[in-house]
Amino acid sequence: MSPSTSSNPPLIRDAALRLFAEPGGARASVRDIATAAGVSPALIIRHFGSMEGLREAVDAHVATQIGALLEHIASDPAGAIDPHSSASFADAATRLFGDDSPLPRYLLRSLVDGGDRGAALVELVTRSSVEAWQSMIDAGAVSPGPDPRARAALVAMIDLAALALREPLGSLLGADPLTGEGAERWTAEVARMLARTSPHGASAGSEHEGNPHD
Structure with a gap:
């Protein structure tokens, strides 16, 4: 995946939205979302600060x-x-x-x-x-x-x-x-x-x- 794609905050946000929308999605971890988005957990923290910051986004x-x-x-x-x-x-x-x-x-x-x-x-x-x-x-x-x-x-x-x-x-x-x-x-x-x-x-x-x- 190219850097421009993997560092795209909307891509991470949309992956999180899809996970959160599923039963049990509230228990999704940063690692789960990173896997779904094809990025590293560290990149999510870099963009959103925390899981709560991602939920707010x-x-x-x-x-x-x-x-x-x-x-x-x-x-x-x-x-x-x-x-x-x-x-x-x-x-x-x-x-x-x-x-x-x-x-x-x-x-x-x-x-x-x-x-x-x-x-x-x-x-x-x-x-x-x-x-x-x-x-x-x-x-x-x-x-x-x-x-x-x-x-x-x-x-x-x-x-x-x-x-x-x-x-x-x-x-x-x-x-x-x-x-x-x-x-x-x-x-x-x-x-x-x-x-x-x-x-x-x-x-x-x-x-x-x-x-x-x-």
Whole structure:
């Protein structure tokens, strides 16, 4: 391996992310990560200072990736809930996560393991989700519902579930909820579900049974 490759901190970070995302990954050692990245343990310490420093770098990367997804949604509120739009959640998630991204598994592992690290990631997802939802309300793309705080909490829970429960949701849906056709179906159904309630809480009727943008 060339020096430029072996000394690449993102390569080490990504190898650590994949290990940490697996069951028992919290017990991975510096040597385990060095082996996975094809570098020496000393190089990891040189770049990150300690295992804790590496974990912080992984968390920062995960936070940046999730934040980028939700900022993408907020940048085009109407397009975010249109599964046929290049600005949709489905399209953004597909490009960000791909078929083999360890990020959703890492988020789930952080939730299961608990502690400050998991709590911080959940807080990030829920805060960013609520901010994106508010942008959609301000743009008139969605209704806040009769109880805006409860509606925002529901949307945050849906976003968190899509990210952290990717694999079980995929089994239930019959397709990956974060990529391709599965993401389009997931996004469209969430939009239909939220559109069925008017601002006053009454059923919006049959006009919302299809895609809200039809």
